[in-house]
Amino acid sequence: MEARELAELILKEALRLGVDEVAVEAVSSTSRQVRFANNEITVVKTWDSLDLGVYLTKDRKVVGTFLSNVDPEAIKSALKDLMSLLAVMKERPDYAPLPEGPFTYEPISGLYDKELADLGEKAIDLVESAVNKALETGGKRVAGTFAFGEEKIILLTSKGVEASQDRTKAELVVRALADGESAGVGTTCGTRLKDLDPELAGEEAGRFAKLSLNPEPLEAGRYDVVFGRPASAVFFDIVAGMSSAFYVDAGMSCLMNKLGQKVASDIVSIYDDARLEAGLGSRPFDDEGLPTARKPIIEAGVLKTYLQLHNGQEAQHDLDG
Amino acid sequence: MRDLADLAVELALKMGADYAEARYHDDKANFYVLRNGVPEMAGFERSRGIGIRVLVQGSLGFSSLNRPDKALLERRVKEAISMAKASARVRKKPIRFSEEKAEEASWEARAKEPFEGVPVEEKMELLFDLEKVLTSKEEVGVQVPFRLLELIESTTERYFVNSEGARISCRVPRVEFLSIATAFEPGKGTEQDMVQEGASKGWEFIRELKPGELLKERTRALGKVLKEGVSPPKGTIDIILGSEVVGLMVHESCGHPYEADRIMGREAAQAGESFVSVDMLGQRIGTEVVTVVDDPTLEGSYGYYLYDDEGVKARRRYLIKDGVINEFLHNRETAAVLGISSNAAARASGFNREPIVRMANTFMLPGDCEFEELIEDVKLGVYIKTFGEWNIDDRRFNMRFIGRESYLIENGEIKGPVRRPVLEITTPGFYGSIDALDKNLAFSSATCGKGDPVQGVPVWLGGPNVRLRNVRLGGL
Known part of the structure; x- marks a missing residue:
């Protein structure tokens, strides 16, 4: 059975078993990875997979999971097991019904690139050019990963949502070592082949590996610090994570009770943009089928939003202020 | 299928x-x-x-x-x-x-x-x-x-x-x-x-x-x-580490750096490399009482297997034997580089992961004394039974951890609790400071992560209570 048929099977079977709501996301993907170390390719991998995300609710109780055993009988048996788990769950205080569809989705450009999907053995050339550049610019040993692939997402819900999206993506990480401990990292990523610059990633890794040779001790104290792109991206990712309602509700977020308050300097704005052209994480619809949007997390230093898990939570938090 | x-x-x-x-x-x-x-x-x-x-x-x-x-x-x-x-x-x-x-x-x-x-x-x-x-x-x-x-x-x-x-x-x-x-x-x-x-x-x-x-x-x-809990004593003292701490120590500072793929640089961009090199085989790294093994064949253990994911029959691996670096963890690829047989350390967490070099159940072999004998001649020390925070560098040489359940030892007796003792030590410093082990071997379980995409595999980590002499302890 193909992805769409299996998604329909789950929808039908779950409703027959008595759930109130179902959402099924079938993700068919072919992903590839070229790994390298000591300036050599160590392994080339291909994953072909069909994974079925299932979300069920009954009496305001919720279960959800991904199934990778796509045998129809195994799916039916898994749904029965999920029903027995659903029975011992309790009502979710943050339960919100699935949104009533159907919806219209504005397309986002640049999410699928046939050239990248058909890259095949040319991936070896890209890795070779990154490794050579890292060696030229100061690396003695170069390691890393080039991962790329394509996927098709089909989303069906019992509330009338039917959506699909094709995507491609690629990420190259290069780590160059100038000796045992002096290392530099360079990366390049995107949804299109033309967005990738393996030589630049290699050059960055080699250059920083060389720069980090013979480090000198630094006195503890106050300094001006410049964060490079990889370091600042991690930092912004952590801050964005702290704005998720999950961490806020659990009392584990430094942004708790800070909505509308100044949490950063005036020049800091952080957005979660699901509609960015050619964005690695861009999608026209979310896992419940709602059309996506660009959301400000921090704008001009002020905390604007907590990122919500479910559509209904938004209202609850708005009421909470 | x-x-x-x-x-x-x-x-x-x-x-x-x-x-x-x-x-x-x-x-x-x-x-x-x-x-x-x-x-x-x-x-x-x-x-x-x-x-x-x-x-x-x-x-x-x-x-x-x-x-x-x-x-x-x-x-x-x-x-x-x-x-x-x-x-x-x-x-x-x-x-x-x-x-x-x-x-x-x-x-x-x-x-x-x-x-x-x-x-x-x-x-x-x-x-x-x-x-x-x-x-x-x-x-x-x-x-x-x-x-x-x-x-x-x-x-x-x-x-x-x-x-x-x-x-x-x-x-x-x-x-x-x-x-x-x-x-x-x-x-x-x-x-x-x-x-x-x-x-x-x-x-x-x-x-x-x-x-x-x-x-x-x-x-x-x-x-x-x-x-x-009071502040721990500062300076150079004796420390007793509980099984749970010893298990973590041997997993992180012996198991991981003895993975031959790390030693050979295959994991340089992911898990990291190792301070251990192939030519260190046979070198002393700890005192004579220290033997660390990794053994998949312990029946009922969390990391149990009899054949690895390359089809090689499993056996106990002696990573450190009587204080000397004895063998590394190998799959068929790394074993061939050294011209030896694999010791069956290849594991894959799922069908969609390649088998790579992993631990199974890593532990320090126990000694033969009672716990009381470990502490009886400690004039001033700390017993760190469990741990809280933990850090180690990617070559597994420098480590730092903070004790959780910990007690003061004075004149051979366990006294009241101390809060957050900090131990900063090198790997050879740790194995070189152990002078006694009791006979109480215990294990805890973990899911060890490694690889890209990451592979979590079930493992046991363990050991007896051990005594470290003249170690520098810090803390608030």
Whole structure:
């Protein structure tokens, strides 16, 4: 059975078993990875997979999971097991019904690139050019990963949502070592082949590996610090994570009770943009089928939003202020 | 779908592979979770598929699929071979595999009480009972505002076949209990304790574990440290480390740096490398009382297996023997580089992961004295029974950890609790300071992560209580 048929099977079977709501996301993907170390390719991998995300609710109780055993009988048996788990769950205080569809989705450009999907053995050339550049610019040993692939997402819900999206993506990480401990990292990523610059990633890794040779001790104290792109991206990712309602509700977020308050300097704005052209994480619809949007997390230093898990939570938090 | 594994090997040979192997996995897992008394759906796994690995012209190709489709299988085998061939030009030294006996076997870990037979309601009831323990100040003596309780049950069924004639089937049920409790005391702040206990057994493991008593004891101790803990003594003193700490130490500072793929640089961009080099084999790194082993063959252990995921028969590995670096953890690729046989450390967390060098059950062998003998001549010291924070660099040389349940030792006697002692030490410094071990070997479980994409595999870590002489201790 193909992805769409299996998604329909789950929808039908779950409703027959008595759930109130179902959402099924079938993700068919072919992903590839070229790994390298000591300036050599160590392994080339291909994953072909069909994974079925299932979300069920009954009496305001919720279960959800991904199934990778796509045998129809195994799916039916898994749904029965999920029903027995659903029975011992309790009502979710943050339960919100699935949104009533159907919806219209504005397309986002640049999410699928046939050239990248058909890259095949040319991936070896890209890795070779990154490794050579890292060696030229100061690396003695170069390691890393080039991962790329394509996927098709089909989303069906019992509330009338039917959506699909094709995507491609690629990420190259290069780590160059100038000796045992002096290392530099360079990366390049995107949804299109033309967005990738393996030589630049290699050059960055080699250059920083060389720069980090013979480090000198630094006195503890106050300094001006410049964060490079990889370091600042991690930092912004952590801050964005702290704005998720999950961490806020659990009392584990430094942004708790800070909505509308100044949490950063005036020049800091952080957005979660699901509609960015050619964005690695861009999608026209979310896992419940709602059309996506660009959301400000921090704008001009002020905390604007907590990122919500479910559509209904938004209202609850708005009421909470 | 299992038949497709045989077919994959056959096809790969026909298409020009020098070596081929296929693994069929059928995996199931259920996670039962209570977070602050509310049941949560944290995990439910049903996966089935085939992973294929080929060696062609000295290059390695891997492919996996979860659809039982012969045409798709043929395409994926063909691609694994063509991509491996294409990558051969970016290799100076061809990859070879060590010579190994082609094993034919079928093995399993037995569950006396299969968890499939225990009603879901009973499993949740157990968690609710534990929640009652943790929320009762009478039972645990302290407020515990954050509580996470998990029961994880899983079964993996695997079939391995390779082009050398090996054929191995296995079935392993595993069960794990995990809890995180954060205690709070006004004016004193918080302290957190994590318990992880797992085994390759059935539901009988949970019954034998008696998690209610375990949590009561651990949380009471946590509360005592939080409320009464004083600053640890500073400077150079003797330290006794509990089994749980020793287990973590040997896993992080012996197991990981002795993984031959790290030593040879294959993990340089992911897990990291190692301060250990091949020419350090035979060098002394610890005192004569120190022997660290990694043993997959411990029956019932969380990291139990009898054949690894390359079909090699498992055995106990002596990583450090009497204080001397004795052997590394190998798969067939790293063993061939040294011209030796694999010691069966190749593990794959699922059908869609390549087998890489992993630990199984890593522990320090116990000594023969009683715990009391370890402390009887300690004039001033600290007993660190459990740990909190932990850091180690990617070459596994410098480490730092903070003790959780810890006590002062004065004139051979254990006194009151101390709070957050900090031990910063090098790996050779740690193994070189141990002068005695007691006979109380104990284990805890963990899911060890490594690889890209990451692979979590079940492991045990353990050891006895050990004594370190003249170690510098820090803390607030």
